Structures are given as C-alpha cells and as structure tokens.
Amino acid sequence: MSAAEPTILATSGGHRVGARTRVLFDALVHHAVDLSGVHGRRPRVLHVGTAVGDAEHVTARVSEAARIAGFDLTPLHLFPMPNVDDVEGTVLAHDVVWVMGGSVANLLAVWRVHGLDAVMRRAWRAGVVLAGVSAGSICWFQGGATDSFGPELRPVTDGLGLLPYGNGVHYDSDAGRRPLIHRLVADGTFATAHCTDDGVGLVYRGTELVEVVAELPDKAAYVVSREGERVVEERVAARLLPTPAF
Incomplete structure (x- = not known):
C-alpha cells in the first residue's frame, strides 16, 4: 500500500499524554496513516528517533502508543549502528515514516552519513508517507529555525529540500x-x-501544500513571503481532525 502520489505531513504535534501511558498518538499521527490509504490490515509505521539519539525510553513510549493505536511499529535506529541489515528495504516496507523531534542539525548529519537522506527521497517518490514533528518536520524542507545549536534559535539551511520552502515549527509557543x-x-x-x-x-x-489540519482547536498555519521589501504573513485556518478514541 502506498499513497497515490508523494505525500508529506509536516507537523508541530502528534502526541499527547495518556491516562495510563506517557505518550499516545494523537490525531496527526492517525492522519498520516489515513493519508497512506492503508486498509484491510494493521498499518505499518516506521519510528525514526535520530533527533533524540535513538533514546530507548522514547522508543519504548512510542511503541506503547503504537500498540494502543493498533499500529505495527518498527524503530529504525542508527546509534550505535543501524539496527537492520537493509535500511532502504525497511523504510520502503512501511506505510508511514514518523520522525521524532529533537536536534534537526544532528538528524541531518547522521542521516547523510548513513545515506538515509537519499533513502527518504526514494521512499517519498514511492508513496511512503513521510511525516513527523518539530525536527521531524523541518528536515523535509530547505530548513528553518532551530535550537539545535543552543538556547538561542539559529537557522538551519541544509534540510533535505523535498519541499522548497522554509519551515517554522512551534510558531505560537516559542x-x-x-x-x-x-x-x-x-x-x-x-x-x-x-x-x-x-x-x-x-x-x-x-x-504543493494542499491542506492544513489540526488536532487542537483554534490553531492555524502561516505562509510567510516577501512582497517587494515587505515581509507578509498569511494565516491559514486548519481543519480540525477527530480525536482518536482509545
């Protein structure tokens, strides 16, 4: 199963705290699965935690979130070495790639060492839905604003460039x-x-940006561009997604 055409869901969300677990997959992760078009079987989601150094506690929490959501989840680790023999085959065997937040600068460097940047481009063209939160959003663009280098935000400009734009995450909270x-x-x-x-x-x-969606009410996206010498910001309303029932 694959999306009808190359598809990316770039987000500032996707997770929430559960009543009995530290992490649940919220509506944005479920929407990434919906975009893949999978039906008749459990969705296959690849979790990529490079931006947090493949922290085991994060993988454990996300694996529990996937179990509750009814997804088959595979973690792709690159520390201290790839945890699978065939990285490209593993990526291509999934419906959705979900990339966690953290350091986008470190993520990009490590992906390039292992050739995962080229693998992600091939997966995108093959119809695997590429998705993620924060660093897992910026990575698909030309770059954006990041705290990868310290508390003071700095630009990162060497993103994968699948999407020919800059990307600003956490726009209302930072x-x-x-x-x-x-x-x-x-x-x-x-x-x-x-x-x-x-x-x-x-x-x-x-x-092409085709839709803005949200898992929280009264939230929006913004397109920032330049008209002559002036920077213009356009607010784009979001369609509120249904809250997953667990």
Whole structure:
C-alpha cells in the first residue's frame, strides 16, 4: 500500500499524554496513516528517533502508543549502528515514516552519513508517507529555525529540500521563532516559509501544500513571503481532525 502520489505531513504535534501511558498518538499521527490509504490490515509505521539519539525510553513510549493505536511499529535506529541489515528495504516496507523531534542539525548529519537522506527521497517518490514533528518536520524542507545549536534559535539551511520552502515549527509557543523566520524570508534565505502552531500539520502532495489540519482547536498555519521589501504573513485556518478514541 502506498499513497497515490508523494505525500508529506509536516507537523508541530502528534502526541499527547495518556491516562495510563506517557505518550499516545494523537490525531496527526492517525492522519498520516489515513493519508497512506492503508486498509484491510494493521498499518505499518516506521519510528525514526535520530533527533533524540535513538533514546530507548522514547522508543519504548512510542511503541506503547503504537500498540494502543493498533499500529505495527518498527524503530529504525542508527546509534550505535543501524539496527537492520537493509535500511532502504525497511523504510520502503512501511506505510508511514514518523520522525521524532529533537536536534534537526544532528538528524541531518547522521542521516547523510548513513545515506538515509537519499533513502527518504526514494521512499517519498514511492508513496511512503513521510511525516513527523518539530525536527521531524523541518528536515523535509530547505530548513528553518532551530535550537539545535543552543538556547538561542539559529537557522538551519541544509534540510533535505523535498519541499522548497522554509519551515517554522512551534510558531505560537516559542516567541523567538516568528521573528527569525521573518528575518530569513526578508534576507532571501527562504523565498517562502510555511509555519505551524502547536497541534497543526501541513499536508503536501508532491511539493504543493494542499491542506492544513489540526488536532487542537483554534490553531492555524502561516505562509510567510516577501512582497517587494515587505515581509507578509498569511494565516491559514486548519481543519480540525477527530480525536482518536482509545
């Protein structure tokens, strides 16, 4: 099973705290599965935790979230070495790749050492839905605003570039991200940037933004561009997704 065309869901969300577990998959992860078109069997989700150093406690919590959601989840670890013999075959065998947040700068460096950047591009073209949160959103774009280098936000500009835009995550909860994104558009680092409030996801078919979705009410996305010497920000309303029932 694969999506009808190359599909990315770039988000600032996807997880929530459960009543009995530390992490549940919220509506955005479920929407990534829906975008894959899988039916008649359990969805196959690949969890990529490179941005948090493949931390075992994160993998354990996400695995429990997948069990509750009814997904078959495989972790792809690159520390201290790949945990599978065939990285490309493993990626291509899944319906959805879900990339966790953390350090996008470290993620990009480690992916390139292992050739995972090229594998992700081939998976995207093959119809595997590429998705993720925070660093797992920025990685698909030209770059964005990151705290990978320290508490002060800095630009990262060597993303995979599957999507030809800058990306701003946590746009409503981290006060430094909006002004930095505006500066990066103003100086031409990015011609355009697509940004998300917490709980919001951007759906792309190919490189076209086709829908904005959210798992929280009253949230939005933003398209930041330049008109002459002026930076313009357009707010794009989000369609509220149904809350998963567990």
